[in-house]
Amino acid sequence: MIKEWSLNPYSNNYMSGYQGADMSEKKNKKKPITPRRVVLTPKLEQHLKEQIEFLTRSIRDYDLGCLSEYKRMATIIRVVAYDGGRSTSLISHLGMEQEPFVSYAAPLNPRNLLTEQSLIILKVSQDSCEHLPVLDQGPPMMQRWLPKNEWLNEPVFRDSNRNEFSRLDFIKWVANQDGGAHVDGSVEENYARLQEGETVGWIFEGPNGPVPITDIARSHIRHFAFEFLTSLNTAWQRYIGNRECECGSSRKARYCCLKGQ
Numbered sequence: 001m002i003k004e005w006s007l008n009p010y011s012n013n014y015m016s017g018y019q020g021a022d023m024s025e026k027k028n029k030k031k032p033i034t035p036r037r038v039v040l041t042p043k044l045e046q047h048l049k050e051q052i053e054f055l056t057r058s059i060r061d062y063d064l065g066c067l068s069e070y071k072r073m074a075t076i077i078r079v080v081a082y083d084g085g086r087s088t089s090l091i092s093h094l095g096m097e098q099e100p101f102v103s104y105a106a107p108l109n110p111r112n113l114l115t116e117q118s119l120i121i122l123k124v125s126q127d128s129c130e131h132l133p134v135l136d137q138g139p140p141m142m143q144r145w146l147p148k149n150e151w152l153n154e155p156v157f158r159d160s161n162r163n164e165f166s167r168l169d170f171i172k173w174v175a176n177q178d179g180g181a182h183v184d185g186s187v188e189e190n191y192a193r194l195q196e197g198e199t200v201g202w203i204f205e206g207p208n209g210p211v212p213i214t215d216i217a218r219s220h221i222r223h224f225a226f227e228f229l230t231s232l233n234t235a236w237q238r239y240i241g242n243r244e245c246e247c248g249s250s251r252k253a254r255y256c257c258l259k260g261q
């Protein structure tokens with residue numbers, strides 16, 4: 001009988017199989033290559049539909065008060081859109097990397113001496129103060145459709161040390177370091193300062209003294225999620241419109257059964 005541990009390369013017992021071997025032998029022993037299977041387009045499409053559903057639910061829950069959902073939102077955006085290192089985004093797998101993303105951000109003005117932001121607004125009441133995502137509720141502003149990487153890398157916030165941060169900075173901090181997909185033992189100093197309210201540029205004096213403003217990352221990511229979902233829904237409609245129609249007519253769906261939708 002074959003023991004289970006000898007089949008599972010990731011179990012601790014498997015490693016114990018090396019006990020007794022000398023170090024050089026251990027070094028030369030390569031991990032067995034795990035066979036891989038290519039994921040076909042229908043399954044990738046299913047993944048994208050699921051990610052859109054995940055994001056829709058996270059947004060709903062956040063708006064109902066589960067504010068930590070911003071961590072999941074950051075992770076979904078990373079999974080769907082981030083190409084870099086060893087990661088290929090889901091939309092690149094689907095050949096949708098040319099699809100544009102909507103930005104509601106006003107370009108940062110280098111002559112402005114204060115901290116700067118255009119995707120979140122500060123709401124102050126007598127005893128509290130919080131940032132809210134602008135979404136589509138703000139004053140009419142320029143909507144621009146940007147290529148994916150420009151959207152990710154566009155600076156959207158400048159802190160009190162005059163560091164500028166992009167959507168991707170926030171998304172990577174939250175997804176990779178702060179509990180989205182991973183928890184790091186240390187986080188980037190610039191991010192820690194923002195999260196502790198040290199470089200926000202404002203101090204709120206509450207009835208019991210100063211209260212740090214610690215919601216810069218989450219309010220931004222809630223707004224990114226709004227832009228992202230809007231863009232993704234548009235891209236998905238275009239994508240399925242360009243597919244061969246499911247009725248078997250061999251015409252593109254947007255000229256066939258999806259015509260007029």
Ligand SMILES: [Zn+2]
Nearest residue numbers: 245247256257
């Ligand atoms: Zn049709």
